[in-house]
Amino acid sequence: MELIKRLLxxxxxxxxxxxxxxxxxxxxxxFFSGTPLEDIKAENKQVYVIIDTDKKQLAFTCLVKGFxxxxxxxxxxxxxxxxxxxxxxxxxxxxxxxxxxxxxxKGTYAxxxxxxxxxxxxxxxxxxxxxxxxxxxTLTGETMFKVNPADFNIAIPALVxxxxxxxxxxxxxxxxxxx
Amino acid sequence: xxxxxxxxxxxxxxxxxxxxxxxxxxIINMVTVEAVGKRTLQFMIMHRFGELSDGAxxxxxxxxxxxxxxxxxxxxxxxxxxxxxxxLDKAYxxxxxxxxxxxxxxxMPVSVSVYGLLTHTTFPLxxxxxxxxARLRTAYTSQLLIARKxxxxxxxxxxPTLLHFNLxxxxxxxxxxxxxxxxxxxxxxxxxxxxxxYDWLFGNPVTSYKQYPSLSTGLDIETGGHVFQLVFTNSxxxxxxxxxxxxxxxxxxxxxxxxxxxxxxxxFNK
Numbered sequence: 001m002e003l004i005k006r007l008l009x010x011x012x013x014x015x016x017x018x019x020x021x022x023x024x025x026x027x028x029x030x031f032f033s034g035t036p037l038e039d040i041k042a043e044n045k046q047v048y049v050i051i052d053t054d055k056k057q058l059a060f061t062c063l064v065k066g067f068x069x070x071x072x073x074x075x076x077x078x079x080x081x082x083x084x085x086x087x088x089x090x091x092x093x094x095x096x097x098x099x100x101x102x103x104x105x106k107g108t109y110a111x112x113x114x115x116x117x118x119x120x121x122x123x124x125x126x127x128x129x130x131x132x133x134x135x136x137x138t139l140t141g142e143t144m145f146k147v148n149p150a151d152f153n154i155a156i157p158a159l160v161x162x163x164x165x166x167x168x169x170x171x172x173x174x175x176x177x178x179x
Numbered sequence: 180x181x182x183x184x185x186x187x188x189x190x191x192x193x194x195x196x197x198x199x200x201x202x203x204x205x206i207i208n209m210v211t212v213e214a215v216g217k218r219t220l221q222f223m224i225m226h227r228f229g230e231l232s233d234g235a236x237x238x239x240x241x242x243x244x245x246x247x248x249x250x251x252x253x254x255x256x257x258x259x260x261x262x263x264x265x266x267l268d269k270a271y272x273x274x275x276x277x278x279x280x281x282x283x284x285x286x287m288p289v290s291v292s293v294y295g296l297l298t299h300t301t302f303p304l305x306x307x308x309x310x311x312x313a314r315l316r317t318a319y320t321s322q323l324l325i326a327r328k329x330x331x332x333x334x335x336x337x338x339p340t341l342l343h344f345n346l347x348x349x350x351x352x353x354x355x356x357x358x359x360x361x362x363x364x365x366x367x368x369x370x371x372x373x374x375x376x377y378d379w380l381f382g383n384p385v386t387s388y389k390q391y392p393s394l395s396t397g398l399d400i401e402t403g404g405h406v407f408q409l410v411f412t413n414s415x416x417x418x419x420x421x422x423x424x425x426x427x428x429x430x431x432x433x434x435x436x437x438x439x440x441x442x443x444x445x446x447f448n449k
Contacts, residue, residue, distance in 0.1 A: 025191070048188045050180060059181045061188050065195045070448045072216035072256070073404070076199045081369045081401075086331040090188070094181040157370075160403050 020054040022139040027060055027174030029091075031067075031147075033165040040074060040164065042067040049174035051132075051141055053103050058113065058141065060172065061092035082154050083120055091119045093126070101132050108133045113143060122152040140175045197282040200290055200328040201336070203406040204251065205440055206362035207376045207395035208414055208422040209338055212292045212326040214278050215253035215261075218447040223249040223263075225417045225440045227410075232433030240437060247417040251276075267416050268300040282328060289327045294338075296320040298420050315346040320419040322360070335363040342420055353384035358423045362395075370401040374408070378423050385424060393426045397440075408440040 027047030033040040047062040064085040069075040079085040095115015102109075109132045117126045130143035146167040149156060156164050201211040204221065215221045229243030237243065244266075251261035257278035264271050273296070280291040300316045319342070326336035338360040347354055362376035379392035395412035413434050414422035428434020 046192070048184050050184050052180065057180060059184050061181065061184045063188065063192060063195065071446050072219065072253075073444055073446065077403075080199050080202075080331075084331075084369075090185065092181060092185065157402075163403070 020052055021179040022051045022053065022176035023179050024049045024174045024176040027062070027172065027176075029060075029062060029067075030171050032169045032171075034169075035163055035165050038163045040069075042069045042075070042078065044068070047172070047174065049141070049176055050179075051139060051174075051176055053101060053139070055096075056098070057094075057096045058115075059092065059094045060174065061090055063089055064091050065089065082149070082156070088119075088121045091117075093117045095126070097130065097132075101134070103134055103139065106134055106136070117147070119147070120152045120154055124151050138175050138177055140173070142171075142173045144169065144171045146170065194284045194286060197284065197290070197328050200282065200326045200334040201364055202372065202399060202401050203408060203440070203442055205408065205442075206336065206364060206374050207397045207408065207410045207412055207440070208393065208417060209336070209360040209362050209376055209378065210274075210276070210294055210322070210324065210419075211336060212278065212290045212324045214257060214276060214292070215251045215259040216444075216446075217253050217256045219253045220445040220447065221249075221251045221253075221261075221442055222445070223247075223251070223440060223442040225249065225438070227412070227415060227417065227436040227438035229436065230428065230433065231435045231437065232428075245415055245417070263418070265417055265421075267421060269302045270298050270300045270418065270421075272296060272298045272418050276324075282326075289325050291326075292324040294320075294322040294324055296322075296419055298418050311346070317345050318420040319343045320423075322419065332366040333363065335361075337361050340419065340423060342424055344420065344424070347385075347387075349387035351386045353382075356384040356424055357381040360419075360423065364399065372399040373397070374399060376412075378414075378426075380424060389427065390424060391426050391429050393422045394430055404444045406440075406442045408442075410438050410440065412436050412438065 025048050027049040028045050029047050030043040044062050044066040046066045047060050049060040051058045064083050093115055095113055097111040097113045099111035111130050113130045114127045116123045128143050128145035133140040201213050204211055204213050225247040227245045229240030231239045233240045247265040249263035251259055253259040259276045261274045276294045278292045280287050282290040298318045322338045322340045324338050328334045340358040342356045344354050358380045360378040364372045364374045366372040374397040376395040393414040397408050397410040400407045413428050413430050414426040416422050
């Protein structure tokens, strides 16, 4: 009886938090362009994120039409003229990270992420520092980096050139749960 | 891993509403389904020169001009109000546009808005026509705006219309008229489009003068907060009662008015 109890206990213990993949469907991506003429700000709160802590890989993808602006005309121009969301509906990232993360132990871990960002049909390599916060069952990833619209073939006409910053600040944040 | 994520995204995201069927709130004369936007003010100048058939002496119509100023404000994303004034008949107008349905793939094939317009002439004729009181100077227009964005280049719209004039030139003319406005735009580049519009009255409600269907073509150029529309039309007036029921010239006879619509959008969102 003691043995069976011990075996059962062992079985139960062996299925503690050892999930390899963490996912989220409500990840956040916000971008900001600040110029003396105009500030441009948009947020997408429906980003799909997946973090694989075993393989040390992560990916996110979202619909570009999900970026919401306070100014409707800005949102229209973003979709129609700049990002051309009808032709390139998705923005995605696939990469890997370095740095040790103990997923059983609560805490904040600094990692370095490298990967391919695909936007407007163009893929570019992005490297950025990031943090992974372990809190119980939730793994929260957060990072900030800059992108240059010209790198992704986003054409900005000379007339409005000064209204859009050369480097756009991007912030990604996702609280993921085990799959 | 990314493919699996993308498949998941495509499968579970609900279809998103189609936006920007038209870049402006007018095709040429007719009003589009597009709402001005919440807390957004749009100022529009509509200008029609004289007729090309005026000949070289009048610089093919450039010597003459009819103008309409309009100011539209979006109270919410769906509701906008506007006021305007035309130099033709010195008519003031007020309008209300409400977006009812939004085109969404798989759910709603068209975007539908309802539009009401009130026009009030103020030309002075107190001595010759003392009977002209406020009621007789007023006309009402109701339109159902039905539009579909077929792809990123082509959008088409139909606007079945009901017009009511409190005063018509003769007893034989009808006060209430039904009309249809049909128009569309074809985007040539990201910011330039070619537009066309054809409007006609049903039946023969006007008999005291010869009234023709309105045919217009235009070119749109969008630059940041402005949309410039260069137009050719055989209608002199720029509000519904005029271009639908008081178009007195035809393209064949050279009664073509060159003109432009310019709109500028101001935002009050922080």
